[in-house]
Amino acid sequence: MSVAMSVELSPKGKERVKELLTHYPNKQAALIPALWIAQEEWGWVSAEGMESIAKLLELPVSHVQGVASFYTMCNKKPVGKYHIQVCWNISCSLRGASSIVDCVSKKLGIRMGETTPDKKFTLSGVECLASCGTAPAMQINDTYYENLTEEKIHQILDKLT
Ligand code: FES
Known part of the structure; x- marks a missing residue:
């Protein structure tokens, strides 16, 4: 219900x-x-x-x-317990944001803008997180993750699943 x-x-x-x-x-x-x-x-x-x-x-x-x-930071639809916001602005894009998105997407089985069926994760693309010097970057709820690699994504998400 x-x-x-x-x-x-x-x-x-x-x-x-x-x-x-x-x-x-x-x-x-x-x-x-x-x-x-x-x-x-x-x-x-x-x-x-x-x-x-x-x-x-x-x-x-x-x-x-x-x-x-x-403001993309204002959620206009329900988000999961963990809201994964991957920066897709210039610095992050140049440093591989799309492979970060693909990695998250593949690992969780959701595409950009979607939430996992168990309502645990939502994946969003956001504008500059003001962390360009440590791109690619993402934010999960209030926590920043920087200098991302696919390996780091697996480690971060494994701790949350
Ligand atoms: S472009 Fe991604 S943090 Fe600035």
């Missing part, structure tokens, strides 16, 4: 957003960190979630949708 996602932040989440607003000149400026709070709570931000955040910040829904869709 699937559980419907709440489209309201929890009282604690709302409290965090309220506190956040004290650090910004206006509600619009606090939108991205508010989306982060929502994503931490829900794991992703649905269209209904965006509406809820828009209501909370008294912003047009279209503005929230525009900001959320621009």
Whole structure:
């Protein structure tokens, strides 16, 4: 049985957003960190979630949708327990990002944008992770992995499976 996602932040989440607003000149400026709070709570931000955040910040829904869709870091669909984000920008591409993607893809049996059937892993491509000097790089949830090789991918994923 699937559980419907709440489209309201929890009282604690709302409290965090309220506190956040004290650090910004206006509600619009606090939108991205508010989306982060929502994503931490829900794991992703649905269209209904965006509406809820828009209501909370008294912003047009279209503005929230525009900001959320621009940032790849904002998950617009559910992701697995481990969200593997492989950088595919220039430095990483030049240093073999595509073979890293292929390796992850083959090992987990998923393609870019997909989640494993057990909901454990999601594979995404992302823009520069600001780790160009140690390319190719990827991020799994909040952890960075750099100077990647296929061997390292196997070691990293074996620890998570
Ligand atoms: S291009 Fe991949 S970290 Fe910058």
